[in-house]
Amino acid sequence: MRAGDKAAVSALRTTLAALDNAEAVSVEETQLRGLALEQSPVGAGATEVARRELSEHSVVEMVKAEAAERLDAAAQLTAPAHAQRAARLRAEADVLLHFLDGSDAA
Template sequence: MTNGTDQGLKARLRAGLTEAIKGRDRAAASVLRVALGVLENAEAVPREADADRNLAIGQIPLGAGAAEAPRREVTGAEQLALLAAEVADREAAAEQYRAAGREDRAERLAAEARLLAGYLGAQPN
């Protein structure tokens, strides 16, 4: 379960994704999907490797909700840190591409970083 601040960031990212899809902006839609995936994955609870090993066929859950997995609470600060890390990763990759003479790819990654940084309330370096 998440609090209102957490939902605010995810809701803003989802709204941005909807706008990008409607505007046929594939690059923005792609990076927003990745950002949402990062936040969703952070909520995943690790499972033991042999959690289902000793279940008899009758103990395996079936029906509605059977595929639901437990989720952990990710705070607003954690979500912002995850998104900031995505921005930093893209900025670093853009610099590497610039150093390699791939200005086209570097600019694409820099644009992705700027887009995500807008959701942090700050601009990338």
């Protein structure tokens, strides 16, 4: 990817971050409360858990949602002062939708 393609880089970074967050396992607050210091887990990796694995369908839906979010935000930016930002959001959505073109056939 060219370094000058800022819209693509921005869209891919934020979408990858959203996918990474979706794979994270939530920590129950009850697990964190009420433990005395001497009862807390100790050692490297003592609190690590396996991440969730997203299905291909879930990933496609998340990418579609990211693209839709950008298109909705661009539609709300109607003032002439925001035209450049709206164009960038549309370009980011186009990048994400371009990646989905091949996955719909599968």
